Amino acid sequence: MACFIIGAGSFYGLPVSVQRTDMVIAADGGWHTCRENGITPTLLVADFDSLDAAPAFDHILRLPVEKDDTDMIRAVKEGFDRGEREFHLLGGMGGHRTDHTVANMQTLAYIARRGGQGWLYGNGERFTAICDGGEITLTAGQNSVFSVFCLGADAEGVTIENAKYPLTDAVLTADFPLGVSNHFIRQAVRVAVRRGCLLIGITDKE
Structure with missing residues (x-):
């Protein structure tokens, strides 16, 4: 449902x-x-x-x-x-x-x-959020880009896999857009956060 x-x-x-x-x-x-x-x-x-x-x-x-x-x-x-x-x-x-x-x-x-x-x-765009130990697998078209933003207090333990710009156990903050405009290098990208919230956006390019 x-x-x-x-x-x-x-x-x-x-x-x-x-x-x-x-x-x-x-x-x-x-x-x-x-x-x-x-x-x-x-x-x-x-x-x-x-x-x-x-x-x-x-x-x-x-x-x-x-x-x-x-x-x-x-x-x-x-x-x-x-x-x-x-x-x-x-x-x-x-x-x-x-x-x-x-x-x-x-x-x-x-x-x-x-x-x-x-x-x-x-x-042509969609957003979701994960928080406090959450993770998500993103799938999109070949020309799609995705962005990951801190939503609130510092997001700790941020991991991005199968992307052009990967991260491992990183910290994202609300005052610097480090995670903007990333690219899929495989069909599925994994994003996870240990503590805090992430706002994740996918834009489908024509």
Whole structure:
């Protein structure tokens, strides 16, 4: 099972097919994206600052406008509460709200620290996070590049294997982008971190 969360940002299509057992959450203005693309949500999570009014829909989780959670992270929490561990965040990048893009990248760390795996999708790019002993195997096309950033406090014990610029037991910090623009030299690249969080982005070049 997987949880697809569709926000109000730019939508570039579904990265993988939605299965019958998957959960689809429309986060506020993401409701319009769902309707425009023939996607039927399981749940609408909204404070209705992007929607003029509540639609005629039976499954709505109404949120207060003034709150600590963004609509996206509240949708993630709802997914966790329902047993989901794999999250695909769409409509979470682009547009004129870079602050929400950054917030959604932080949300990837929130997911990772709670034992889940999250992916945030843009236009030909996707991001994920690993934290505190986590590791991931990345696969991509021949011309793809990937970047690894420290997300928060120093990331210790960083290892990158099967890449043009490998690392072994390295430390990445939030104030220097050492891990930007790396290249696959094999089909699969392994990234691991002993302590701290890493934000990992893959860009598919044409």
